[in-house]
Structures are given as structure tokens and as C-alpha cells.
Amino acid sequence: MPGERGRIAVVSQQYPPELGGNASRVGDTARQLAREGWDVSVVAPPRSYPPGTYPWSWTRHERREDEGVSVHRLWSVQPTRLDPPVSQRLAYYLTFAVHATLWLLFYRKRFDAVVCTAPPPFTAIPGIVASEVTGKPFVADVGDLWIDATASLGFVREESLSTRLARRFEHAVLMRADRVLTTTDEMSRLIERAHGPAIGGRLVVVPNAVDTERFRPDATTDGGEGHDGATIVYTGNFGHAQDLESCVRAMAHVEEPATLRLIGDGDLRGRLEALVADLGLGDRVSIEAPIDRSEVPGVLAGSDIGIATLRDSDGLRYAVPSKTYEYMASGLPVVGTDIGALAELLAESGAGVVAENDPEALAAAFDRLHSDPDLRAEMGRKGRKHAVKNYDRATVARGLDETLCDLIESHA
Template sequence: MSARFERLATPARSVVLAVGVATRMAREDPALLVIQAARRAPASWRAPAARAVAARSRSGSSRDVVGRWLAGHDADARRGVSHLLGRGRVSSLVAEIAVLLDVPLTGDDIASATWARALRRRGDLSGAVAAAGSTGRLAGRLSSELSTLQAGYDLPGRASERRRARPRRSSTDVPTVLHLLTNSLPTTTSGYAVRSHAVLRAQAAAGLQVAAATRLGYPVTVGRPVVRGSDLVDGVRYHRLVPWRLAADPAARLVQHRDAARALAAQLRPDVLHTTTDHLNAVVARSLARELGIPWVYEVRGVLEDTWVASFPTEQRAAVRASERYGLLRARETELARAADRVVVLGSSVADALVARGVDRGRIVLAPNAVDAQLLTRAVEPAAARAALGLPREGFWVGTVSSLVGYEGLATLIEAVALERAAGRDVRAALVGDGVSRPELERLVADRGLGEVVLLPGRVPPAEATGWYEALDVVAVPRLDTAVTRTVVPLKPMAAMALGRPVVASDLPALAEIVGRPGAGLLTEPESARSLADALALLASDPALRASLGAAGRAFASNRTWAAIGRGYRTMYEAVA
């Protein structure tokens, strides 16, 4: 196939795929299609749409609830949905919103498909299969999903195509590595995508031949209907595996994913496959590596099942943790980590957890979040950085550059700023980023009368994030106390430390590991605005302490550069390839 034909074929496939996905959803469940489209819409569209829907609606009516949900006011929408369910009949749209907001369904008129999705969301996969009935596409998809979570599940192999990895030409050859990723820049700018990009650049700088492929159908499946065969970002090539159509069920889709990756591997001839959490990526990588006769590496960036639990309201988490899905996810992740040739972790907390689950410590490699060495030489004062951004020079500024999601605990930070200002201290904040919690955070800022001193500027390109870190006197990581936040080490504190900014973080094992032990900041009681406010007051009044903590953080970060991490990856690949 000529390069010119392929340049035309991938955009054509992406358009056909986008139309096919939308058509299938419209035919099977139009209410769900509306929900999915609304969730992917930009905030600039959702806000006016919410106002239009809620206009002239009665408080507590279905229209009012939909409007509040569109606006991102989940707490209000949750109360409204609960009220409507208690009164009896609800529309299919409101019922689907109830599922998304984790409101227990009641009533006899709820569609079986909605019941099935609600049971799946709460972790009762067998119950969801039963609720969906014995026929229909939803029942087939749920049954297929359940089968992929069973112990020992594997993709059917192609024995006739199995072969040995290509021999090295000489001892000086370096491995070629193909990364199988969930998502990537430039479409997605999450912490996952930013780390992936930093890792790939570091590996290339270490002399490795690297390429990456994102999951099947991405980024069409997240709302980008026309895509090219690949994107080149800072010298890193991200290949897109875009078929004409997606297979009907999860198991078949995994085979389709493996086959598309096989075709790419035939061109790139990798010596090692490298994939990341979750188990779906791992099962594809394991199957393809076995066919190609090469090793595979599993990078465990989080604890999947605990991240899922953290997405529920606090009062529901115990029940979800006891669910069928939680147990299956935990066992599946453990099984695949034990099967990989090497397991990469970001911190010792995850390493210890995996060893406790039976993973050989000798196959675990630490590759923590790191920093660009150039950050270590920057010396910009906070007031000067604020002036460059058009912000007031005065005040004591605290904040973060992060995804605005519930477990980050940013509501606690806003409350702490309110306490400090009530005490007469000119504390201000900047919460840079976007996410599902942004509307509720904006409302909290307005309710506390902080609109002039707490900024939510939205998502910024990675290249601009440095300037926002420098504008802060203190960087805050006030994460909630959940199983996932106790284990998973975030990326954001490292950039702050490299820039010499002290960190205030929740006293959780994963944060104590990189903030408390090196003396780079202060640890506070999780979910306590008072404890966080006291730490801010201390730092605001003691410039010498801020300088000392900032210096300790910079010293710690100097030993965790991406250049060093890239060399560590190379050593690992050369050992297994």
C-alpha cells in the first residue's frame, strides 16, 4: 500500500467509524447517545446548553435536573434525580443520568438496558448480564466483558505466524520498542498522556528506537471524527489504529486491536512491547508478544480497581469494593503483572502492593515520575512570573496544575483559602486545569466570595504549565484519603520541586514518599481545611522556611530527571530483549 493511499485511507476510515458508532448508538439507545455526546462537549458549549434547557423549567422538574447536570452541578442534579425517582416515572434520559451520578434506581418502568448499565456500574456484572436478557447487543457485550475478566482469559493465537524476534546485528545494537498506549498528546493532555510523552522522549534521548500506538479507534472514539494515520509530537510518532468499524463486543475488539497492532509491528519490527495499565492493554500486548517471540513490559501506573472505587460517593465505596467487578479487576491485574517479563512502577508503594499480591520483586523496575533537567536551572521569582501572566504581583499564591477531579481534594484548598482570608491574610489561589469537578469548584468559589482571588483559568498547553507553577509561592496537592491516592504517586509535585517551590500535600504514603521524606514540603491532614490553612499560614509568614523546603525539593528532583529515567529504561530493555 502506497504512503499516499494510506494518508487518504486513515481519514476515510475515521469518518466511517465515527458515523458507524453514532448510528449504532442512535439505533440502540438514543438517550445514551445524547448523554455521551453531552459528556464529550466542550465546556463552552455545555454552559449555554444548560441554561437553554433549564430556562423556564420548574425547580425539581426533569428539565431542571438535565440542565443542572449539563452545567456540571452534580450535587444538585443528584438531589433532583433522587426526588424524581421517588415520585415514580422518570424519562429514559433522567434514568441514564441517575446511572452516571450513582443514584440508586427505583421504579418498575426503568428500561432493562438502563437497569443493566446501573448494575454494571456498581460492579454486579453477572446481574447486569441477567438484566439485559438473553438476546440483544447489550447482553452480548456485557457477557463478553465478563468473559474477558475471568482468570486465565487469553486471546486466540496464530500459531502459524509465531516467530523468533529478529536477531541483533551486533552487540552495539539498541532495542526497538513499540509502546501500546491508551491515549496520547495532542488530543488528550491528561497526566497519563504527559507521562507517556516524557517517557518516549527520554527513551529516544537514551538512544532507543521508539514508537507508540494508541488504543483501537482512538481518537475517533473520544470525539475526533477525522484523524491521520499518525501524529508527530516533539519528534515522537503516535500511530493510530483506526478500523472501518469496531467489533461488536469487547472480546472481539481485543482481537481486532491485537491484529491491528500486529500489522504495525510488521513494519516496525520491535524487539520489545511496552504497555501500560489497564488489563485490556496488557492482554493485547501479551498475545502479540507471544506471536512475535519477543518480551513485553507492563507499566502499572495506578491501581485500576481502587481508582474505580474512588469515583463513587464515599458512602457507596465499601459496597463497591465488595463487588464482583472489583474482585475480578484486582485478580486480572495481578495475573497479568505476574505474566509480564518486567513490571514498571512509579513508586515504592505500588511495588510493595504488587509484591504482596505475588509479583516477583526481581522483575519490578522503578521508573518514577521525573523532571526535565532544564527546569532545575530556572530561577524566576513568583511575583515576576505572575506579572508575566498578567496576574497581580501581590498576595501569597497557592495552587496546582492538575486535572480537576474529585479525589484531588481541591475543594479543601478553596476552603483553606477562605479560612486564611477570614483571618486577614492575603492568600490567593490558581487552580489550573479542567475536569468534571470544575463547575462545582467554580460554584464553591462564588459561594465563599472568592471570585476575585481564586482563579480557574482552565486547561493550558503543557509548554505553558511551567509559568503557572512559577507563579505560585506554594504548590498544593490536597488529595483525599482513598485507596488509590494512598498508593499512586502523582506527577505534579515533581515539577514544583524542580522549580524550587515548596509543596503542601496530604499526609498519604504515596505523597509522603516524595514530599515528606526528602523534606520538600509540609504534610497536612487529608480533607482538613483547617490543617491545610495552618500550613499555608506558616509558610506565608516564614520566607526562610519556604526557601529551605524549595531547596530540598530541587535537590531531590535533581536525582530524578527524565534523562536518567530514559537510561534506566534502556538498561531494562537490553536485559530482557
């Protein structure tokens, strides 16, 4: 029965149907908590990501139900084009943070705890203010080490004033939080190393997860009609952290007949389209529009290889793209880049092959899997088994359920 476990307000900068791993993770987790008996209210800005996809909204407050979750869209500035300038991003983040803070204060009797997801770090402001006013617990849900990632990718300078101020703000948020949720053990280690052992007792690993009943090898398939040979697939955000350019370049070196399907949208879409045209790979690489989440299981079940690549950067060593678990649950062997937690997961599970961030190395991995159906099947079975045992959405949500129950009870 909704609400029997407690009442949770979740503050998130993005929420489905918006694209991106963070939106999917928050949406799936919120819906699973509702199934577990929580009264879940999600507070988010108007649908904005990828920028320019959705019309500008002047609606102050839009409410709808999403499988037992009350979703409240609060007006904020919306970015209007892909890869928006810093000024537009900040306006988007800060206007939402202010509006969400006011909403939480006005409806402070509706919840027992506030969970704020990052990135961006500004989503923590509503949770901190609401917790200070009400005395109710504040949970920082860290989906990405945003500052580390942006610095390592060269978007900000580590020694700049803005980066130093951002790190101080991050430290204040994490030390103020009653619990800090991380997605991998490596992320927890990095946070403890950066912020001191005092934070260790607040860290709880809640990994990205997957609905293993929806994502399965026998889902209704979309095999990508018209594609010859093996189908190599990527679904999700075309962002700066994903090394999709190397994957496109790899197709020029693939010897086996194969097609790469990049399905989604994001800041780098135009660059990827130009690269495909420049290399003359239009017959081997298709860049396709985003699809509804309900269609993704069928696409994966109709494919042969999934790719989960990250740029070779120390700032991304903690990360495992959420799509990796969807590939595994779907019985797809995974080609991932040889970096940090992602490489550790593929080695531990036996679900795929790791390769260097090099087009020829990626092409060799694609060819190896394509030419060996038995190896693909074995990795697919191992990946599916590992995902069901360790990363099923319901199992992961039950761990979060216990953390929230204990936290609320300790504040009663």
C-alpha cells in the first residue's frame, strides 16, 4: 500500500522521458520504491534534456502520476540548444534549485526524508534547506563525481577559482548529508579519500540496476531491419564522457560484416554525424533518433553486441554506464573500455571484452565476438546470471528501502 513504508521527496534535475543514465536510474528507482510501499514524490524541472528537444514551458507546476510516483515539474529556465553555454546551464540549474527549495518548504509536511540526486551539485540545496528547517533527514544520491569528470575531460581547470569553490561546496554537501549514496565501491573509496574518514560511516553503495524481467534475451525483438551481419548497439546519451567517436572510427577497421547502431541523442550528435560522413561509413553506422524506454528491451534482444565505452580518464574510473547492466540482463556480450570499475565489472562477471580506447583495438574486439558465436552466447549467459543475482532492480531497491527505513527511524 503506497505510503506504508514512509514518504520520500526525490529532487532530480532530470526524469524520464528525458534521456540519460541519471534520468533512467532515478525513474526506475522511484517506481520500484513505490512498489515497495513508499509514497514517492519526484520534484524535477520541465522536460529539457536533450536541450532543444522539448518546447519551452511557462507552466509553474505540472503534476502527473508515473506508475505510483507523483512527478512534480516545477518551472525553471530551460536550455534551448544542444551543448548550451555555461551561463544557460547555470540558469537552468539554479532556477530549478530555488523553485524546488520553495516547493519543499511549502509542502514540508508531505515527506519524511529528502533524497537529492547529483549531478548537478545544486540539487542538494533544496534538501539541505528543507532538512535544516524540518529536522528531517537529507540523503545525497551521487550518481556521478561531476567535478572530477568535468575537470578530467578538460571542461574546467582543476586550479581555477570556480573548481575550488565547487569542491568546497561538494565537501559541505557531503558532510552535511545524513547518508551519501554511491553507485560503485570505487566511487565510495574516492569520496572517502577526498573528504576524509569521517564520511565513511555515511556512505552506502546503491549500484545502478536493471529490471531483469523487462530486459531479457527473449524480449520482443527489433533486429534493426536492413542491417547486414552482426548488430552492434549503443542506446542512450551521446555525451562527452562516452567514447563514441572511437567506436565510429573502429567500424572502418572491422573485418566482419557488421553494423553499428547509435540510438539516442545528446551534445555530440552533430559531431558523430559529421564523422560518419567524413569517413564514408554511412553503410556501416546508423545514428538513430531516441526511442521510448519501452522499446529498448526489444532493440537489445535483437542485437548481437552492446558497447559501453568511456573516455580514458582518471576522473571516470569510478563509473559504470547504466546501460551496461541492461546489456547484461538482455544476454548481450559487452565491449567496454579498459578503465576502472567498468573493466572490473566485465572481468568479474565474464560478461564481455575490454579494449583500449583505440579504434583498431575496439574493432578487434568486435571481430572477435562476431566470429565466435559460442563465445558470444557464453558471455551473454554469464552476464545475464550476474545481473539477475547482483543488479536486479527489486533487489537493489530493497537495500535502499532498508537504508531509508533505518534513517527515518533514527530521526523519529
